[in-house]
Amino acid sequence: MLTKRVDIQSLEVKFQSGNTTTTAVNEISFSIGKGEVVGVVGESGSGKSVTALSLMRLINTPGTTTRGNILFQNSNEAVVNLVQLSDSTMRSYRGKELSMIFQEPMTALNPLKTCGWQVVEALRQHQPMDNSAARRKVELLFEQVKLPDPPSIFKRYPHELSGGQKQRVMIAMAIACNPSLLIADEPTTALDVTVQKTVLNLLKELQQQMDMSVMFITHDLGVVAEIADKVVVMYKGDIVEAGTAREVLLNPRHPYTKGLLACRPPVDRRLFRLPVTADFMEIDQQNRILEKKNKINDLVDTLTIPLSTLENRRQQLIDTPPILQVEGLQTWFPVEKSFTGKVKRWMKAVDGVSFNIAAGETMGLVGESGCGKTTLGRSILRLVEPTGGSIVYKGQDIRSLSAIGMRHLRKDMQLIFQDPYASLNPRQVVGAAILEPMQVHGLYGNEKSQKERVEMLLEKVSLPTSFYQRYPHELSGGQRQRIVIARALAVSPSFIVCDESVAALDVSVQAQVLNLLIGLREEFGFTCIFISHDLSVVRFISDRMMVMQKGKIVEQGWADDVYNHPRETYTQQLISAIPTIF
Numbered sequence: 001m002l003t004k005r006v007d008i009q010s011l012e013v014k015f016q017s018g019n020t021t022t023t024a025v026n027e028i029s030f031s032i033g034k035g036e037v038v039g040v041v042g043e044s045g046s047g048k049s050v051t052a053l054s055l056m057r058l059i060n061t062p063g064t065t066t067r068g069n070i071l072f073q074n075s076n077e078a079v080v081n082l083v084q085l086s087d088s089t090m091r092s093y094r095g096k097e098l099s100m101i102f103q104e105p106m107t108a109l110n111p112l113k114t115c116g117w118q119v120v121e122a123l124r125q126h127q128p129m130d131n132s133a134a135r136r137k138v139e140l141l142f143e144q145v146k147l148p149d150p151p152s153i154f155k156r157y158p159h160e161l162s163g164g165q166k167q168r169v170m171i172a173m174a175i176a177c178n179p180s181l182l183i184a185d186e187p188t189t190a191l192d193v194t195v196q197k198t199v200l201n202l203l204k205e206l207q208q209q210m211d212m213s214v215m216f217i218t219h220d221l222g223v224v225a226e227i228a229d230k231v232v233v234m235y236k237g238d239i240v241e242a243g244t245a246r247e248v249l250l251n252p253r254h255p256y257t258k259g260l261l262a263c264r265p266p267v268d269r270r271l272f273r274l275p276v277t278a279d280f281m282e283i284d285q286q287n288r289i290l291e292k293k294n295k296i297n298d299l300v301d302t303l304t305i306p307l308s309t310l311e312n313r314r315q316q317l318i319d320t321p322p323i324l325q326v327e328g329l330q331t332w333f334p335v336e337k338s339f340t341g342k343v344k345r346w347m348k349a350v351d352g353v354s355f356n357i358a359a360g361e362t363m364g365l366v367g368e369s370g371c372g373k374t375t376l377g378r379s380i381l382r383l384v385e386p387t388g389g390s391i392v393y394k395g396q397d398i399r400s401l402s403a404i405g406m407r408h409l410r411k412d413m414q415l416i417f418q419d420p421y422a423s424l425n426p427r428q429v430v431g432a433a434i435l436e437p438m439q440v441h442g443l444y445g446n447e448k449s450q451k452e453r454v455e456m457l458l459e460k461v462s463l464p465t466s467f468y469q470r471y472p473h474e475l476s477g478g479q480r481q482r483i484v485i486a487r488a489l490a491v492s493p494s495f496i497v498c499d500e501s502v503a504a505l506d507v508s509v510q511a512q513v514l515n516l517l518i519g520l521r522e523e524f525g526f527t528c529i530f531i532s533h534d535l536s537v538v539r540f541i542s543d544r545m546m547v548m549q550k551g552k553i554v555e556q557g558w559a560d561d562v563y564n565h566p567r568e569t570y571t572q573q574l575i576s577a578i579p580t581i582f
Helices: 048-055 087-093 115-126 131-144 150-155 163-175 193-210 221-227 245-250 255-263 277-290 295-303 307-319 373-380 403-412 430-441 447-460 465-469 477-489 507-524 535-541 559-564 569-576
Strands: 004-017 020-033 037-041 063-073 079-081 098-101 181-185 213-218 230-235 238-244 322-337 343-358 362-366 388-393 413-416 495-499 527-532 544-549 552-558
Touching (some): 004 048, 004 213, 020 063, 020 213, 037 048, 048 063, 048 181, 048 213, 115 150, 115 163, 131 150, 131 163, 193 221, 193 569, 213 221, 221 245, 221 255, 230 245, 230 255, 238 255, 255 277, 343 388, 343 552, 362 535, 373 495, 373 527, 403 413, 403 430, 413 477, 430 447, 430 465, 430 477, 447 465, 447 477, 477 507, 507 527, 507 535, 535 544, 535 559, 544 559, 544 569, 552 559, 552 569
Parallel strands (some): 037 213, 037 230, 098 181, 181 213, 495 527
Antiparallel strands (some): 063 079
16 A cells, blocks of 8 residues: 555656657656645656646657656555546546646636636536536635635636636536546646745645645645655656755755755845856866866855946946936726716726836836836837827837837837737747847848848847748757847847746746846946846846835835845735745
8 A cells, every 4th residue: 555645756748749759758756645746846847847747647649658657646546657547537636636737727717618617517527416406615715715706706718817816616516526636737837926825825824724635746845845855856758856845945055956046146245146046067077177176165266246336337327317207107997987987987097106226227117017117018018009108219209109109219219028028920930030120120221131130139039040941849948039139139229128037938048048138238238127026036036116006106216226135015915925945
């Protein structure tokens, strides 16, 4: 009889593409005890999700489980090998004995059905009950996952809910049949730090109430520290380190684990650039040859910015005239109108915001979803028309410009979108996507010169020129983000708004993109508003920081001062929600 809920033995999964075979999971072995939470950590492509899908028997062609066993003890204490179960038996296990919370709830939920009926369907699949009984059970589940007004949420469609609410619906669906094992695949990626904290607390509470075993997949070791009993670190299909959460996170042995820990901006210092996992893997190779054991410890010290350098930077910005002056900016949306069409109620997305930005400065803008960050950024660019206030850019009030005048200004003011895949044309090669803004504005001469600039920009964002002919779906998330950055730089803008441009990236890829933005800012000299929900990221990249809540700026100042000595309760709550390593 197993004392473990799951025992994975020498699992191997391969994918066949033409004559090429890729080993996604390379004979890994680990177990999950009853009532235990195991965090599986690694970058995209490390094999985390493939391992989870193998447990659910959801690996489809061209992928195959080529060897290994997955021993599972079900709720009746019987041990079965999931690899050997028939398809019909496995279907009876999915959702009942093993359940999964998927990474992106918007794509996992059916947009054509209400949230409540989707959970009813999942429930009735395994438990015999009529619709009214299932509905009552679902409303209780919604209450259990702390959704507000369960009867109302039951009737709503996924697009009518916030990201955190959609994730709670997914959790309710996953726990509906009291599973013995819950697999949570990146359930907090791209959520605000405060929403992330509430989701983690909810999962922890439900796990303890139901005595579930949990396999928690993430790329963020800080998140793992909040919830996991044990940690398994995966790299290129292999397990490189495993142990209790405290052992692995406080005394990591493998350079890859050390790299993942170092990728997050530190709380006690400012760095020139963030370390990335490649730095630590390279140092490990040098250590083996040169036997210099202190190199890893020295790396972060060499990247620390001296206090005198920070003070000089501040004084330089104080002495530099502002490139952007925003005064009393308002962007309101009508939410209720009378029979005659008169607006009875407004949603004040941006409500009387004022600030200045010096030329060459990076201003961080932080707050929860719905606070008005994105609307403020788009209002400044007049992609959303403000309803009041002034926006003076390079001495010109851009609110007074005509549509033609704004079109000429577009090449000087650019936006880097949050979701690079949604902002790129899937039918257009990435080279053409970067080339297009130059053609629209008639910049850089003939097509040959423009193409040479595209190739130069690809190199600037650390991508090979051969990527010119690739389509967006052929690139990773980090590579797509680099393409969007290159496209924004194509017309040599003076001012860029970065809207949550690293929110959904792995911590290591996030570090690479943040380093890239800092290097490009120094080389191209652009001014930037950097929008994020993560204060530690904003502090790393920004000179000054603004904290936004319900359409208003509640606190602003030098990034280090706001982060280390927050005055407002709301800012303190945002900082306390950032995951920490014990």
